Amino acid sequence: xxxxxxxxxxxxxxxxxxxxxxxxxxxxxxxxxxxxxxxxxxxxxxxxxxxxxxxxxxxxxxxxxxxxxxxxxxxxxxxxxxxxxxxxxxxxxxxxxxxxxxxxxxxxxxxxxxxxxxxxxxxxxxxxxxxxxxxxxxxxxxxxxxxxxxxxxxxxxxxxxxxxxxxxxxxxxxxxxxxxxxxxxxxxxxxxxxxxxxxxxxxxxxxxxxxxxxxxxxxxxxxxxxxxxxxxxxxxxxxxxxxxxxxxxxxxxxxxxxxxxxxxxxxxxxxxxxxxxxxxxxxxxxxxxxxxxxxxxxxxxxxxxxxxxxxxxxxxxxxxxxxxxxxxxxxxxxxxxxxxxxxxxxxxxxxxxxxxxxxxxxxxxxxxxxxxxxxxxxxxxxxxxxxxxxxxxxxxxxxxxxxxxxxxxxxxxxxxxxxxxxxxxxxxxxxxxxxxxxxxxxxxxxxxxxxxxxxxxxxxxxxxxxxxxxxxxxxxxxxxxxxxxxxxxxxxxxxxxxxxxxxxxxxxxxxxxxxxxxxxxxxxxxxxxxxxxxxxxxxxxxxxxxxxxxxxxxxxxxxxxxxxxxxxxxxxxxxxxxxxxxxxxxxxxxxxxxxxxxxxxxxxxxxxxxxxxxxxxxxxxxxxxxxxxxxxxxxxxxxxxxxxxxxxxxxxxxxxxxxxxxxxxxxxxxxxxxxxxxxxxxxxxxxxxxxxxxxxxx
Numbered sequence: 065x066x067x068x069x070x071x072x073x074x075x076x077x078x079x080x081x082x083x084x085x086x087x088x089x090x091x092x093x094x095x096x097x098x099x100x101x102x103x104x105x106x107x108x109x110x111x112x113x114x115x116x117x118x119x120x121x122x123x124x125x126x127x128x129x130x131x132x133x134x135x136x137x138x139x140x141x142x143x144x145x146x147x148x149x150x151x152x153x154x155x156x157x158x159x160x161x162x163x164x165x166x167x168x169x170x171x172x173x174x175x176x177x178x179x180x181x182x183x184x185x186x187x188x189x190x191x192x193x194x195x196x197x198x199x200x201x202x203x204x205x206x207x208x209x210x211x212x213x214x215x216x217x218x219x220x221x222x223x224x225x226x227x228x229x230x231x232x233x234x235x236x237x238x239x240x241x242x243x244x245x246x247x248x249x250x251x252x253x254x255x256x257x258x259x260x261x262x263x264x265x266x267x268x269x270x271x272x273x274x275x276x277x278x279x280x281x282x283x284x285x286x287x288x289x290x291x292x293x294x295x296x297x298x299x300x301x302x303x304x305x306x307x308x309x310x311x312x313x314x315x316x317x318x319x320x321x322x323x324x325x326x327x328x329x330x331x332x333x334x335x336x337x338x339x340x341x342x343x344x345x346x347x348x349x350x351x352x353x354x355x356x357x358x359x360x361x362x363x364x365x366x367x368x369x370x371x372x373x374x375x376x377x378x379x380x381x382x383x384x385x386x387x388x389x390x391x392x393x394x395x396x397x398x399x400x401x402x403x404x405x406x407x408x409x410x411x412x413x414x415x416x417x418x419x420x421x422x423x424x425x426x427x428x429x430x431x432x433x434x435x436x437x438x439x440x441x442x443x444x445x446x447x448x449x450x451x452x453x454x455x456x457x458x459x460x461x462x463x464x465x466x467x468x469x470x471x472x473x474x475x476x477x478x479x480x481x482x483x484x485x486x487x488x489x490x491x492x493x494x495x496x497x498x499x500x501x502x503x504x505x506x507x508x509x510x511x512x513x514x515x516x517x518x519x520x521x522x523x524x525x526x527x528x529x530x531x532x533x534x535x536x537x538x539x540x541x542x543x544x545x546x547x548x549x550x551x552x553x554x555x556x557x558x559x560x561x562x563x564x565x566x567x568x569x570x571x572x573x574x575x576x577x578x579x580x581x582x583x584x585x586x587x588x589x590x591x592x593x594x595x596x597x598x599x600x601x602x603x604x605x606x607x608x609x610x611x612x613x614x615x616x617x618x619x620x621x622x623x624x625x626x627x628x629x630x631x632x633x634x635x636x637x638x639x640x641x642x643x644x645x646x647x648x649x650x651x652x653x654x655x656x657x658x659x660x661x662x663x664x665x666x667x668x669x670x671x672x673x674x675x676x677x678x679x680x681x682x683x684x685x686x687x688x689x690x691x692x693x694x695x696x697x698x699x700x701x702x703x704x705x706x707x708x709x710x711x712x713x714x715x716x717x718x719x720x721x722x723x724x725x726x727x728x729x730x731x732x733x734x735x736x737x738x739x740x741x742x743x744x745x746x747x748x749x750x751x752x753x754x755x756x757x758x759x760x761x762x
């Protein structure tokens with residue numbers, strides 16, 4: 065049985081339905097009405113659910129913990145954790161039920177109860193701002209009813225094991241984060257399931273082995289949804305697997321929610337870090353079987369909008385590239401978007417032999433940047449290293465806070481033979497079902513049927529209307545400069561004098577527009593600008609003297625040899641500096657194929673930089689064949705130059721990479737004939753005339 069078939073048996077539908085349980089917990093939120101707006105109910109429901117789950121888990125060992133704490137309050141945390149069997153504990157005599165016995169001291173005692181938890185739980189509550197919510201509920205008169213309702217809620221591990229509780233908690237998180245503001249921290253389960261289905265559909269036979277240790281990492285994990293859903297998926301396909309989750313998250317609130325879920329699921333909390341991925345790799349010596357991420361789009365890593373210290377940290381890490389130890393040594397993208405930094409970091413975390421990754425990105429990483437840009441060089445490196453298995457265009461309107469087009473990059477360090485040196489493009493943009501009711505920007509969802517179809521398109525690895533397969537070199541190109549021989553005619557005519565002024569040939573001597581700008585500036589001029597303005601004043605007479613000399617020598621004569629024109633202009637402008645004369649000669653010239661081809665002292669043709677054009681040529685295409693097909697039929701004397709120099713101190717890079725995804729799926733639509741358009745216009749015109757007639761008749 066293929067990997068895909070094995071997984072279909074268990075993954076087409078949710079095997080655990082927790083809707084009624086989650087609905088019951090969420091119904092408690094009605095007691096917050098009047099104190100909280102509905103979109104803020106989650107601020108209370110999430111932390112209270114966490115507290116109650118922890119309390120229920122700790123209940124069987126409560127008395128033992130109190131006895132131990134009474135014996136020695138300085139016992140190390142490991143003693144208490146060993147007794148509870150969890151990575152958390154509480155040394156307070158209070159419980160949610162006991163808190164209700166002293167309603168007049170409820171808020172005060174509740175705070176003491178929080179302080180009795182282990183440091184990791186206190187950190188969670190601090191990030192979720194539980195103290196301020198206790199005070200707000202107390203002031204709003206709903207604290208007692210909320211605490212009482214949760215104290216009666218049965219979240220005992222014997223009733224809800226870690227998997228079922230994980231589903232309930234994930235359901236609640238989804239409800240809270242399914243709004244426009246908070247959606248940036250939450251990726252819908254339908255999307256994550258699709259990613260994991262594709263990610264594990266190939267190169268993953270080992271995950272079915274008994275008691276297999278499977279590591280999964282997300283370095284921008286938000287509330288942990290990616291990790292949580294991947295965990296559930298892998299446990300479904302292999303219940304005996306030891307699935308170990310590793311996550312890093314920068315935002316405090318989302319980290320807290322994610323950490324709570326890791327604790328609820330019995331995961332090692334030490335592997336869930338509150339850290340900035342730009343500044344540190346919390347699992348430096350650990351390589352991962354799977355990496356799955358949805359890093360933020362358009363988040364700056366440098367400049368005034370970046371977080372403090374990020375720019376320095378990113379550059380310091382990049383500078384390790386010389387030693388081969390950089391997490392993102394292939395290049396740095398533009399400072400306004402960090403997606404390709406996260407991409408490189410994910411690749412760095414992948415197991416060197418069997419690592420696989422699924423990364424969600426917007427369109428920018430596919431084609432942003434020019435040839436020598438960091439983005440282009442990162443893509444080139446990924447292609448040359450044969451890391452990209454597939455890129456899949458997802459439907460729009462899948463996310464809660466954005467409707468933009470997104471793409472899934474499937475990366476692999478264990479490509480199958482058939483996939484080696486190939487890139488698969490899949491257009492799944494029309495594979496979705498409409499939601500009955502939109503949630504924020506999310507109007508579409510990926511149903512089990514949709515997931516299956518997309519996964520099959522990937523696994524089948526056959527070209528059709530939705531799938532294109534290319535050699536990796538298809539996307540690597542060279543940038544050639546194409547120029548024509550220097551052929552210019554020269555003349556002193558009114559038109560050429562005006563063109564010379566418009567081109568700014570003499571603007572370094574005197575620039576009337578700049579003078580006006582400086583003289584009318586609302587801000588005081590700095591020293592440098594004042595100096596420029598003074599130089600313009602000093603050169604003004606020279607500038608107009610040049611124009612006067614030229615205008616008094618206007619002629620219809622055209623010179624086709626530069627040497628002949630130089631003799632004439634040197635006579636006319638004998639009193640001017642040679643550098644100025646050279647500027648004027650150039651300014652009065654124009655491209656003219658009747659003129660002689662100019663050559664240097666060694667007899668080599670000089671090429672005209674003003675005719676420079678850029679040609680992007682695929683790396684595996686012969687440049688002469690390309691020129692004969694694309695350029696020479698239009699410009700017979702053009703010549704291509706490849707100006708790359710990677711050995712110079714300031715390297716000139718002219719080899720890059722881009723993946724213009726949509727171009728490969730573009731379908732030309734024949735325009736309607738003029739006859740059809742004419743009939744439509746006449747119909748519209750008649751309709752308008754009829755409405756006007758009816759209006760005036762009234």
